[in-house]
Amino acid sequence: MIHSVLRGTFDQWLAELAEGAGAEYICGIPVEELVKDGSGSVVGIRAGDDAITAHVVIDCEGVNSLLAERCLGVARPKPSEMAVGVKEVFELTEAQVEDRFLVQRGEGAAMLFVGDCTHGVVGGGFMYTNRDSVSLGLVATISELEESDTTIYQALADFKEHPAVAPIIRGASMVEHSGHMVSEGGFSMVPRYCFDGCLLAGDTAMLCMNLGYQVRGMDFAIASGRFAAEAACDAIDAGDVSATGMASYMAKLEDSFVMKGLETFKTWPRTMEGWESMFADYPGMAAEVFEAMFAVNGVPQRHLKDRIAPIVRKHGIFKLLKEMRGALKAL
Ligand SMILES: Cc1cc2nc3c(=O)[nH]c(=O)nc-3n(C[C@H](O)[C@H](O)[C@H](O)COP(=O)(O)OP(=O)(O)OC[C@H]3O[C@@H](n4cnc5c(N)ncnc54)[C@H](O)[C@@H]3O)c2cc1C
Structure with missing residues (x-):
C-alpha cells in the first residue's frame, strides 16, 4: 500500500516524537554560522548573538545548503x-x-x-x-x-x-x-559529507533521487539522519569526533539502501538531462497517435499500423528506439 503525507503535519508529528525521546526543537531561528575551533573542527553553531556548542553538529539544512558551502567549502551545485x-x-x-x-x-x-x-x-x-x-x-x-x-x-x-x-x-x-x-544529479552530486566535528545528512548531502516518475529524498533524509546520529554517539563515546573518528557514518551510509539506490541509478540524471524529446516531442506524438486511433472524420478507416506508423516515423523511429533503450538501461 502507498501512503502520501503532508509535510506540515508529518514534520510536526515527527518533531513531537523526537521531543518525547529527549530532543529539543528550536524553530524559526536561522543558523548563520558553523562555529569552528582553532584547528578548523566544528564545535557548534551561531544564530544571531546566540551560540550553542556541541561535540558534533549534524547539518541538515536542506538542498540549498548555504552553511555547508560557506563554512565547509562544499561546492554549489550547477x-x-x-x-x-x-x-x-x-x-x-x-x-x-x-x-x-x-x-x-x-x-x-x-x-x-x-x-x-x-x-x-x-x-x-x-x-x-x-x-x-x-x-x-x-x-x-x-x-x-x-x-x-x-x-x-x-x-x-x-x-x-x-x-x-x-x-x-x-x-x-x-x-x-x-x-x-x-x-537531480543523483550519485555523482554527493559531496564530502564527513568533516571534523560535523556530518551532513539528507538533502544537504544531496541524498535525493529524481527518477522522473518519482522524487525520493524523505526516506533518505530520515535514514541518513539516523546513521549520522549513531556515528556521532559512537564517536563521542570513543572520544574522537574527527572525520576519521566518525567514518562509521560513511560505512553505514554506503552499506545502506540510500547509497546503493543512488548508485544503481547513477547514469539516469545524465540520460534525463539530454532527453529533451521525452518532454517536448513524445507527449505530442502520443496525442497524435490517440487522435489517429479514435478520430471519426469521414475518411476511410485504415489499418492501425498504417495510421500510427507515419506519426512515429515523423518523429524518427530509430531515434525513439535508441532513446527508449537508453532510458530502460539507466532506469
Ligand atoms: C516538489 C517536490 C516533491 C518532492 N516529492 C517527494 C516525494 O514524493 N517523496 C520523497 O521522498 N521526497 C520528495 N521530495 C524530496 C524531499 O522533499 C527532500 O528530499 C527532503 O525533504 C529532504 O529532507 P531534509 O530534512 O534533508 O531537508 P528539508 O526537508 O528541506 O529540511 C531542511 C530544513 O532546514 C531548515 N533550514 C535551512 N537552512 C537553515 C538554517 N540556516 N538554520 C536553520 N534551519 C535551516 C529549512 O527551513 C528546512 O526546514 C520532493 C521535493 C520537492 C521539491
Whole structure:
C-alpha cells in the first residue's frame, strides 16, 4: 500500500516524537554560522548573538545548503543539476476528493504529467490527493528553465487551467503555496559529507533521487539522519569526533539502501538531462497517435499500423528506439 503525507503535519508529528525521546526543537531561528575551533573542527553553531556548542553538529539544512558551502567549502551545485519545484494545496471536502477522483473513502489517487505542463521543459507535473485536499505542482530543471521563454509560475498557472486539472480544483481555495529546489544529479552530486566535528545528512548531502516518475529524498533524509546520529554517539563515546573518528557514518551510509539506490541509478540524471524529446516531442506524438486511433472524420478507416506508423516515423523511429533503450538501461 502507498501512503502520501503532508509535510506540515508529518514534520510536526515527527518533531513531537523526537521531543518525547529527549530532543529539543528550536524553530524559526536561522543558523548563520558553523562555529569552528582553532584547528578548523566544528564545535557548534551561531544564530544571531546566540551560540550553542556541541561535540558534533549534524547539518541538515536542506538542498540549498548555504552553511555547508560557506563554512565547509562544499561546492554549489550547477543549475543543470538542480530543479525547482512549486506546489499548491487546494482544500476540498473528503466527499469532493472521493467524487472528483472516483475513489473510495480512505483511498486516494496520484497522477503524473509530462509535456505541456512544463511547456516542454525537462520536468513534469504531479497531482495527488490528501484526506481533505489535493496537492499539485511542477518540477523543472533550472538550467532548462533559464534557456526557455517560460517561467515556472506561468507554467503552473497554465497547468491549473488544463482540462485534466481545472475541474478537480474548481471552486476550491488554495491553502498552501510552496517552492523548493530538488537536486537531480543523483550519485555523482554527493559531496564530502564527513568533516571534523560535523556530518551532513539528507538533502544537504544531496541524498535525493529524481527518477522522473518519482522524487525520493524523505526516506533518505530520515535514514541518513539516523546513521549520522549513531556515528556521532559512537564517536563521542570513543572520544574522537574527527572525520576519521566518525567514518562509521560513511560505512553505514554506503552499506545502506540510500547509497546503493543512488548508485544503481547513477547514469539516469545524465540520460534525463539530454532527453529533451521525452518532454517536448513524445507527449505530442502520443496525442497524435490517440487522435489517429479514435478520430471519426469521414475518411476511410485504415489499418492501425498504417495510421500510427507515419506519426512515429515523423518523429524518427530509430531515434525513439535508441532513446527508449537508453532510458530502460539507466532506469
Ligand atoms: C516538489 C517536490 C516533491 C518532492 N516529492 C517527494 C516525494 O514524493 N517523496 C520523497 O521522498 N521526497 C520528495 N521530495 C524530496 C524531499 O522533499 C527532500 O528530499 C527532503 O525533504 C529532504 O529532507 P531534509 O530534512 O534533508 O531537508 P528539508 O526537508 O528541506 O529540511 C531542511 C530544513 O532546514 C531548515 N533550514 C535551512 N537552512 C537553515 C538554517 N540556516 N538554520 C536553520 N534551519 C535551516 C529549512 O527551513 C528546512 O526546514 C520532493 C521535493 C520537492 C521539491
